[in-house]
Amino acid sequence: MSALVPMRETRPLANAIRFLAIDAIVRAGEGHQGVPLGMAEIATALFTQHLKFNPADPQWPDRDRFVLSNGHGSMLLYALLHLTGYAQFGIEQIKTFREMGSHCEGHPEFDTAAGIEVTTGPLGQGIANAFGMAVAEAYLNAKFGDGIVNHHTYAFVGDGCLQEGVGQEMISLAGHLQLGKLILCWDDNRITDDGSTSLSISEDVSERFRVAGWHVIEVDGHDIEAVAAALAVARLDPRPSLLACRTVIARGIARLQGQRGGHSGKLFEADADAARNELGWPHAPFDLPRDVLDSWRDAGRRSQAEYRDWHERLAALPADARAEFERIQTGRLPDGWQRGLDDYRKRAIERGEGEGEAGIVISAEINDLLAYLPERMVGCADLEAPTSHKRSLHAFNAEDRSGAYVHCGVREHVMGAMANGMAAHGGVIPLAVTYLAFADYERPAMRMAALMGLPVKFVFSHDSIGVGRNGPTHQPVEILASLRAMPNMRVFRPADAVEAAECWVLAYEHRSGPCTMVFARQTLPLVRTRHEPDNLCARGGYVLAEAEGGNRLVTLLATGSEVALAVKARERLQQNGIPTAVVSLPCWDLFDEQDDAYRLAVLGANTVRIGVEAATRFGWDGYLGERGGFVGMTGFGASGPAQALYEHFGITPAHIVAAAKRRL
């Protein structure tokens, strides 16, 4: 499909990568040479003969995706971006490797405009992201056809990524889903940071992939043509492919190659000099011979005809299909998309207080209203979703790529990382659904979403001791705090159907970072009894019920299922002549962004403030002030009926009233 770079020229091309990495690492005084020196030939084969990309338009939607899952080898990526002509990676930038403010950071940091598809470093995340990209590609391919979406996803991967549980989950699920356009190149160098891989693994990794339904090719990772040929075979196979590339870590540094120190042992100028002699590279540091650079730049232009053809096909699409494709690429929602949710709010209030509904049912009803959004995909870890019931979405599987519902099995971690990969890919709004008690299982992926600012919705059910008799393992008490502690992660815990609709609007509209959506298993009685045109949750916290009969003396602050308890407590306090307000705080992150005057007005200056949440106090003190109190959990939960647990742990209107009175 792409013109071959003549073979005699390829070895210098690989060495160009190798010496850019050596020179940058020597200059920085630290770095990880193992990957760029060990995978230089593999990268040369991929980038000069297979990868579909356009350095002049790094965000071309139908480009092949390339993920450096072993992200500590970041100089490999920076060298490739420099050599193929990405504007942000000029040679001066390469010289700033690992300096403050450099684009050449210690690990690659997500910036698709610059050519970096995803942040990598925490092991296993990158290959799981790549898997998510391949899922998104297959789904969009089914929607828009081969002419518009038809690309591969390549990932480079080291032993560490494959040892990690999330990597193993990915192997199993990608094999199950038979994602034929996903191709991994494994840097089989038999060394990790700790020493020989034989210290910690004995299994035949290739066989492990084969068991999971992968196509595996074993190849000499330093033979460019062999790797290129293997990639050609991999691209034709309907299964996901592993190229098991036998390599020598840090190849070219005589003192370290093939050894533990190859990973990141310090490189000195003498090492660089020796490598220059050994490999016949007489050029000065950062100096690339013209013909080599020209060949690389030619490689960077290899896909130009495909790029033009693709744009012609896009232009030829029917107007509505084209508009839809372009819309979902931007992440913009259709005009008026939230109208159905506004109506839902109104209907909830018209239905009246009544019995309320389970939090997870409310969330499912709301998401059912959005089933028309083609860009929405739901990953679910062994749970009927508090998002969209399966009735409104059908399964994405090996036979049918049009389904928007991915059964992830009991694999929360890869589910979260898959969602990140989908969001990084673009064209898809991913949701990842499981129980809140198991948020910790996907937390490393959630952190990556927050760090990258990816618009993933992490959705959780069973959010407190309200889970009931499944007991403390299944009852989150500290997990809200641990998620609120995460920068750039918006955590929403709505109190009723109205707040749930408002929070979902805010979540879908938030595009610069992930959201955590938390829903009770138990019934959420209606606490918002009057329709408001505004989205009251948009400020994160608001006065749900103002004090009456005098200046406010007490402010009850609550979230989620405990707002209804605060409302009941307020009634009693008001009956006792104590003017009391209830503040609902569905999203602390948004509330903290409000100005001081608003926050203080809501929190109630000089009032006794009582926080109410069926969770631990950690993180609440900033709102409560020095006179404040807290009604909630002080440790893990217990096994018993939900109502009995609330009584047992003293999270009741009576306890709230008592806590307030004690402080007056």
Added chain:
Amino acid sequence: MSALVPMRETRPLANAIRFLAIDAIVRAGEGHQGVPLGMAEIATALFTQHLKFNPADPQWPDRDRFVLSNGHGSMLLYALLHLTGYAQFGIEQIKTFREMGSHCEGHPEFDTAAGIEVTTGPLGQGIANAFGMAVAEAYLNAKFGDGIVNHHTYAFVGDGCLQEGVGQEMISLAGHLQLGKLILCWDDNRITDDGSTSLSISEDVSERFRVAGWHVIEVDGHDIEAVAAALAVARLDPRPSLLACRTVIARGIARLQGQRGGHSGKLFEADADAARNELGWPHAPFDLPRDVLDSWRDAGRRSQAEYRDWHERLAALPADARAEFERIQTGRLPDGWQRGLDDYRKRAIERGEGEGEAGIVISAEINDLLAYLPERMVGCADLEAPTSHKRSLHAFNAEDRSGAYVHCGVREHVMGAMANGMAAHGGVIPLAVTYLAFADYERPAMRMAALMGLPVKFVFSHDSIGVGRNGPTHQPVEILASLRAMPNMRVFRPADAVEAAECWVLAYEHRSGPCTMVFARQTLPLVRTRHEPDNLCARGGYVLAEAEGGNRLVTLLATGSEVALAVKARERLQQNGIPTAVVSLPCWDLFDEQDDAYRLAVLGANTVRIGVEAATRFGWDGYLGERGGFVGMTGFGASGPAQALYEHFGITPAHIVAAAKRRL
């Protein structure tokens, strides 16, 4: 080795389990019948023919361990404990299944005195705990010989546990370590809570185990004698064994068996009646025929001769070996064990302020002093440890079980869960070591340690932006807060060599729960310049330097590497005539346990309090009060030299001084 229960009697034995489970679940109105009904025959084979145990002494050190990794099937365990005669599980207790205060909780909760080896429910944890138990057994066997430690570890496991990444990590590592006494019984029922396993997995699970070096036997899980025979073979094989037991979920409930609803669909009395007819079980609910119960009680007494023989062998041990064995069983440390650490404190102060040492080196030095403790085992995820350098511990591996250092590979999650299993096993004090940025990878295991109150030490290096140029993926900013939020988890972040020694003393002495030990990669200059006989860290926080020249106006509160910055800031404030104290807060959990008077005296009533930590503010407000300020991170880090990052993010003495002055 044990007398067989005659075959004709075994089917009623399995049905006794089945009907106890059905009756308890019908009574409770909810439960998970899938496992107890599907695994009743497997459990009968194991408990009546193989398991070495003594219900009269559930904590017999050399008992076989039994872990119900699919813990949602808890009624299987409670039924077995009842049938074999554990005192805490009388029939009245069984009738309280899932009620508040019952020992028969929704999921099994750790209580070795009652016969529950480990809390299970979060999937994958149990099998990884079992793996840790098998590691502990092999290690102690090498120390004390076959006569004293020589038992198997059995775990029941469902599809969910095997899909989880932690389960996959366990398969790989247990195969590598060739733990021949670890035997899993897989409930191969092809159903998960979400539906058929074919929704989310295609691989041949048995083959996956074989690739990892396991011995696999496929067997009909409803054929008691076949399972018993397979267990006999498994016990003889030098490899870890998987019994792949083909089963029918919820077998016996005609309406649900073999179907998704078998997992936990509601059972009604009519279902129980139908099952009674179907299986020829005419007995009333909770009523067991005398002969069946007698057979089960006989099974519970099967190991009595072995039990007596074992005690005789223990009594015959040389006195010192016996004393040591008995000491490590209790978890008690040898008298005067901390003397070396006290000396270390003194020496650190005598060495003087100087340049200080890297936090991780300090921790390694301290732990090197403890290499004489035979009960200490270190699991390490691809990192030279900030605990004991490898020089003082040799590797535990397939050939040599005497090593106390387990190379876990890049598998943090199974490392943590392994440590939990070791601690639950007893006789071993486990440490689990990795980078703090990757604490999230083992967090689900850390939560289980906290919930169970297991004395595991979770040790972390590279604790802040001080990591430097590896960038934000590798820089914890929110992770301290997320761990402090966890109930029953003591988080220590020492400021220098003296505090490190004190914190390690506290960690080793803490036996009712886990500790998190956090160390800086960078140098920790000495801040404790005067030797104190007391362990000042024991109260969690203390005045490191009192204000001088008048009433204290400012209190600077800091932890870890930022204490030295606070000390410098104090000097400047004092020079400006502002009496300022520095408070070190190495362990919030311990500080929060102190009485109000102590805490207020330390925090400084009516002073301006400034928190200083290279982490986010979340959780600090309770200490800072309404006038307080915070110098730290507001989001994720960046890639650059450590010192430049501290400057960039404004975590410097100058910023601390300015923050204090602004509030005076």
